[in-house]
Amino acid sequence: MKKVKIFALLAFVFMLSLTLISPVMGQKKSTKKSSGSANVGAKIFKTECTTCHAGGKNVVEAEKTLELATLKKFGFNGPEDIKKRISEGAGVMPAYKDSLKPAEIDAVANYVWAQAQKGWK
């Protein structure tokens, strides 16, 4: 008799844990949907670049923004040129070739270029 009770209790706890876990799992799925390489770039930009380039500006050298016209003026004509700058750095801007993976440099360069097209909105 006792064994049956314990079994029933265990079954109940098991069912309860399932109902508690399922909404959490559902949430995980929905946040996962928004992760793609564009999102990776945005995340890296936020952690690595916003100190100096928040909103596509440049707080160190005010004229060297990440806006499209400015990028072009200084010879950045696509993500490839931006990748080179991120890898090698320049002046106060650090080089990222040792701290970011090539795929991460790729993602953040594409993000910067895409944002420049959109006017950082």
Ligand code: HEC
């Ligand atoms: C410590 C401040 C600092 C950080 C952090 C920083 N930068 Fe810069 N960035 C600069 C400065 C200063 C320049 C201008 C360098 C020069 O041309 O002399 C610059 C220039 C640039 C340019 C060229 C802009 C132009 O108009 O000439 C790009 C593109 C760029 N940064 C992207 C990034 C990205 C992407 C990150 C993050 C991975 C980053 N920077 C992190 C300071 C920073």
